[in-house]
Amino acid sequence: MNFDDKNEINNFIKLLSKLPGLGPRSGRRAALAIIKQKEKLLIPLKDAFNDISEKIVVCEICNNIDLKSPCAICSNQNKDMNIICVVEEISDLWAIERAAVFKGYYHILGGVLNALDGVGPDQLNIEKLGQRIKQNKVQEIILALSATIDGQTTLHFLIDYLEDFNVKVTKLAHGIPIGGELDYLDDGTLTQAILSRTAAD
Ligand SMILES: [Zn+2]
Structure with a gap:
């Protein structure tokens, strides 16, 4: 595979490489591990990303992230x-x-x-x-x-x-x-x- 190609796999590697603690090398390893374990990792990750991107909000009071705003901590009266x-x-x-x-x-x-x-x-x-x-x-x-x-x-x-x-x-x-x-x-x-x-x- 030519790594200069702009295809989906390279795009996936590039995105993973941007994560904290990962670089291009670790990004490639992570991408391969995910792709090879489609049922165990790839699909659950895809679902988790979907859930998170739909449900996560920034708390209007403290700037925390949570599933609701105000967040669970700001809503805690105790x-x-x-x-x-x-x-x-x-x-x-x-x-x-x-x-x-x-x-x-x-x-x-x-x-x-x-x-x-x-x-x-x-x-x-x-x-x-x-x-x-x-x-x-x-x-x-x-x-x-x-x-x-x-x-x-x-x-x-x-x-x-x-x-x-x-x-x-x-x-x-x-x-x-x-x-x-x-x-x-x-x-x-x-x-x-x-x-x-x-x-x-
Ligand atoms: Zn909050």
């Missing part, structure tokens, strides 16, 4: 209304939920500030955070951002932004490895970082 945990990505929300240490609500920024990539405050879900704080009289904002340079730039921007609101601002305790993303932390480290959070200033 959480602590006073605290919102701000995270970069949905994977961070999942990590904190897995650790089962946090009882409040979330707010997903959808990325971090990065001048080179053209990500400014307007590209992030920041204004809605201000609205939520005002509307719900939120008492504490936990900035659960990664220890990357961009994560820390975003942290300092948010600390300045939140000065205008009557709200306590905290950040995760040390113990987050430099350059580390929340998703890579084990539950114990993440739990400790949240429990021993400190005032952000």
